[in-house]
Amino acid sequence: xxxxxxxxxxxxxxxxxxxxxxxxxxxxxxxxxxxxxxxxxxxxxxxxxxxxxxxxxxxxxxxxxxxxxxxxxxxxxxxxxxxxxxxxxxxxxxxxxxxxxxxxxxxxxxxxxxxxxxxxxxxxxxxxxxxxxxxxxxxxxxxxxxxxxxxxxxxxxxxxxxxxxxxxxxxxxxxxxxxxxxxxxxxxxxxxxxxxxxxxxxxxxxxxxxxxxxxxxxxxxxxxxxxxxxxxxxxxxxxxxxxxxxxxxxxxxxxxxxxxxxxxxx
Amino acid sequence: xxxxxxxxxxxxxxxxxxxxxxxxxxxxxxxxxxxxxxxxxxxxxxxxxxxxxxxxxxxxxxxxxxxxxxxxxxxxxxxxxxxxxxxxxxxxxxxxxxxxxxxxxxxxxxxxxxxxxxxxxxxxxxxxxxxxxxxxxxxxxxxxxxxxxxxxxxxxxxxxxxxxxxxxxxxxxxxxxxxxxxxxxxxxxxxxx
Numbered sequence: 375x376x377x378x379x380x381x382x383x384x385x386x387x388x389x390x391x392x393x394x395x396x397x398x399x400x401x402x403x404x405x406x407x408x409x410x411x412x413x414x415x416x417x418x419x420x421x422x423x424x425x426x427x428x429x430x431x432x433x434x435x436x437x438x439x440x441x442x443x444x445x446x447x448x449x450x451x452x453x454x455x456x457x458x459x460x461x462x463x464x465x466x467x468x469x470x471x472x473x474x475x476x477x478x479x480x481x482x483x484x485x486x487x488x489x490x491x492x493x494x495x496x497x498x499x500x501x502x503x504x505x506x507x508x509x510x511x512x513x514x515x516x517x518x519x520x521x522x523x524x525x526x527x528x529x530x531x532x533x534x535x536x537x538x539x540x541x542x543x544x545x546x547x548x549x550x551x552x553x554x555x556x557x558x559x560x561x562x563x564x565x566x567x568x569x570x571x572x573x574x575x576x577x578x579x580x581x582x583x584x585x586x587x588x589x590x591x592x593x594x595x596x597x598x599x600x601x602x603x604x605x606x607x608x609x610x611x612x613x614x615x616x617x618x619x620x621x622x623x624x625x626x627x628x629x630x631x632x633x634x635x636x637x638x639x640x
Numbered sequence: 641x642x643x644x645x646x647x648x649x650x651x652x653x654x655x656x657x658x659x660x661x662x663x664x665x666x667x668x669x670x671x672x673x674x675x676x677x678x679x680x681x682x683x684x685x686x687x688x689x690x691x692x693x694x695x696x697x698x699x700x701x702x703x704x705x706x707x708x709x710x711x712x713x714x715x716x717x718x719x720x721x722x723x724x725x726x727x728x729x730x731x732x733x734x735x736x737x738x739x740x741x742x743x744x745x746x747x748x749x750x751x752x753x754x755x756x757x758x759x760x761x762x763x764x765x766x767x768x769x770x771x772x773x774x775x776x777x778x779x780x781x782x783x784x785x786x787x788x789x790x791x792x793x794x795x796x797x798x799x800x801x802x803x804x805x806x807x808x809x810x811x812x813x814x815x816x817x818x819x820x821x822x823x824x825x826x827x828x829x830x831x832x833x
Contacts, residue, residue: 398728402732409772409775456682456777456786457782460782460783461778461782474783493728494727497727500726501726506721522649522652525649526649526656527656527714527717530657530660530718533660534660534722537660537661538664563805567808570661574818578657578813578818579821581650581657582653585650585651585653588653589648594649639778
């Protein structure tokens, strides 16, 4: 993953040096914050500042971020449709059959969409600045997660390309044999189950073999040394401070410079 | 491998790999879900049950405490890795849905492999995140028929996909013979082998 990212990453910032656990914890708190934030103005500023943070701190080339932003907007809009179309409200903007768009439901829909966007922006920042192995090393070193869990995850990550490769092979085999076998073995429920069974059974065999091999080499949960070291540092403090400042600035801007005259999306 | 009660390294490894196989499927499934979303009629809820299937399948294969939770977490975390999107909600939901399945399986003392057990787990997982959706999506402010539709479609989906389909997968997997290596062998899958 990191290998792929290096092509599009231009520079590194302090967020790259922040401990993954700090980022995950802040992510959880941010989730609580957006669920408790009912003022669309505040949420708008929060989403915007988060976007700026993503652009500045991720160090990713702008055109990739733009593509991603477009996708986030489309998915975000889809996920808010139910509210826009069928939400409660009194000021009707549009009515067609069951669909009843009101000013209130539209604003609430946009509010829900901005919640998603804020979290997506933060999530993207985390993804672009975190090495996957560091997450598991931090879990082991800082949170004392048992190595068997962490190493199982890291080993399984290595198997994902193999799983994907097997899936492609299966597809090609089916393409070749298509004229000879019944269609239901390829598409539909039967086809789905066949695919899953093939992938699962091979993966279980592979995992079992690896597990036996690791146990034979005396892999256990006892004391051990680590090839990579992770720790908490001043960058973690800086990161936490930054998010707190972002939250307060958006509170302030949303209250003092509100864009729409609605302070509660409910 | 010694027959120990807790999770051995091999158990964990198998569970996580099962979770990752489903992570790939979940990621592709996201497209199906999104395509069904725009009408706002919650047709997407009909496919929602796919997202708890990892927990049920992993449990049926290994039948040990903690497997359902671990598999669902692995599938959620795997989705993050496959799609390169870190989504806090996704991880929280994965943990809760795994936990819901785990509670049902614990109630059956981790022994039952009946289809109904899987169906109950699917329904439990469908129910557990509704309170969060309620607050996150302001569901109190949506037309009542729309909410009823959403809830019932999700529960049906949980029962059918995470329950019935997961059980079908388990049955088919048993026939391949791969399960004789794994899980609690004593009450095991290996009838006839």
